[in-house]
Amino acid sequence: MKDLVIDTNKLISALISPNGRTAEKIIELSNQFRLNACHFLYIEIFSYKD
16 A cells, blocks of 8 residues: 655644545545654644543
8 A cells, every 4th residue: 555645734624624525535545545644743633632
């Protein structure tokens, strides 16, 4: 499976609007690629999860 680096803004957009076009496209791509993001993105997402 090929790797694909996901843009931080696109992932945040998908999290804000999980039923939107961006989220749909990310889900579609995740079936074809292994999605990768920078470590700081995970820190940012999980710091606001509560």
